[in-house]
Amino acid sequence: MARKDLCRLSARSVVLTLLLQVPIFFIVLTILEFKSCKEAAIIFSGFEVDRSRRGSSLPILRNEDSYGSGARSLKPLSYPHHPFVLYSAYRKSMRTFYVVGIASVVLREHDRPVHHCEWQPSNMTNSTIVTEANLAYLSFDEHNMAYVPITVRCSFEDDAGRNRRGGVLRLNVSTGFDAEPPHRGSKMIDVMVEDRGAVNIIRSQPRFKYAFCGPPMHGTIRSQWVLSWLVYHHNLWQGEAHFMFYNVGGLRENHRYLFQKFIDAGLLTITDTLDEELYPAWWHNQLLFINDCLHRSRFLAEWVFFFDFDEYLYVSPPHTIQSLLAENKDKPWMTFGSLPTSIRLCRAGSAPWEWTVEQMLWHDKEPSCVQSDDQEDELQSPWMCLTHHGRRKYVVNPRKVTAAGVHKVGNPMQGGVDFNASVVRVHHYHGALSHWKMLCQDIVNSSLPLQELNRIPYYNRTVRDDAIPNTFREAKVFAAPLIPTGA
Secondary structure (H helix, E strand, O other): OOHHHHHHHHHHOHHHHHHHOOOHHHHHHHHHOOOOHHHHHHHHOOOOOOHHHOOOOOOOOOOOOOOOOOOOOOOOOOOOOOOEEEEEEEEOOOOEEEEEEEEEHHHHOOOOOEEEEEEEEOOOOOOOEEEEEEEEEOHHHOOOOOEEEEEEEEEOOOOOOOOOOOEEEEEEEOOOOOOOOOOOOOEEEEEEEEOOOHHHHHHOOOOEEEEEEEEEEOOOEOHHHHHHHHHHHHHHOOOOEEEEEEEOOOOOHHHHHHHHHHHHOOOEEEEEOOOHHHOOOHHHHHHHHHHHHHHHOOOOEEEEEEOOOOEEEEEOOOOOHHHHHHHOOOOOEEEEEEEEEOOOEEEOOOOOOOOHHHHOOEEEOOOOOOOOOOHHHHOOOHHHOOHHHHOOEEEEOOOOOOEEOOOOEEEOOOOOEEOOOOOEEEEEOOOOOEOOOOOOOEEEOOOOOHHHHOOOOOHHHEEEOOHHHHHHHHHHHHOHHHOOOOO
8 A cells, every 4th residue: 555545544544542551553654764753744635745845844735726726837738729830822913922821710700810912022122012901701600610721811012022033921920929010919921922933923824734733642541542533534634644642641652653653754742731630620631731732723723623532533525624624724623523323332243453443333313412591592503512512523723713622612702614414523432531431232234133233222213324444445545654553
């Protein structure tokens, strides 16, 4: 038994000891080497004595009591909460820049996370220019997390970097201490350093016809599935697309080899952001990465697509993605519907060289449409169900769009085209990306009588469609030089 417990037991026995006139309590004190009952009494109260300070009458207290004196400090027990967290910054024009980050939801109620912008030329003259920061909160996907994605627009009245010698974009960022002007509690932070001549990018021609902005790769993903997705869309866009993936820990290091040939060919960029979990925002900061990729691709590609790795884009003949974009070349954006596709129903008799997606032939009879209380939405056809109700995805002209969400464009919200899902859509293989989801649970032999087929779960709510598997076989041939051996 510990000395502390023995002493407490002795204290409880004091009355009995006195009645029996046996000095048990003092014997225990002697055994435990306490100098006095006072020292023992401190133990009884829940505190602990520092035996290295026997000459002092003040013990070191493990638990603070309300009567204690002396200095105390605040002890942070979790991660710090920041007014503004910077991720990236990009130039849009000679006078306008966009900064992408996340801001504190708490601070948002009491202050502006960013107050103003400065452009400081690299020649360090007195020609620094200042403008107010325009903040755009991407609020429609917040879901009450600690941080909210935000873009900061810095639009100066004069050209920034006209001499092409480079310079520094700086933000006046709140520290949370002074919400009122002149914001003495704020700090000036360098957010973008532009090298000499880099401003010329605004007059350059895009290197690619298309770009793709991927969702955050989190958890433990099926890398082989992502490779099949990449092969399919590399063929769909005829090798004229650059793919941008954001890895927040889901892509295992020993699986990167699957994508190395695409990387070496300059067709794929994988950006690792492995500290994302320290700054919790909706769905692993998906909106942060969407908007970073939007501004990042402004001068990289003519058109930029946004959808997920478990979604395969499909255009119904006689249309092609090229013809649809050409017909709407003046539009800022175009959206397309989502058609749920089964990952549990697979064709019987598959060959060893076939990839999983080649065996998945069954999708729902109509697109997704989550009805709302809005009467107008309830009257919509599932084939024209818009925004998050229809799980819409989209393609944008990155020089005309400045903010984007998961299921709709943030700015501008008007002026685009919503395609009927019968023309262009994504086939949504929901759950296919996750390792914990089983694929091909039910093998379908189409030669069986319909009565037997209808006993298979979910079969009677689907229709067979070979379009994606047939296109994928063509894609394997087109992308063969980029597919690693044995994949």
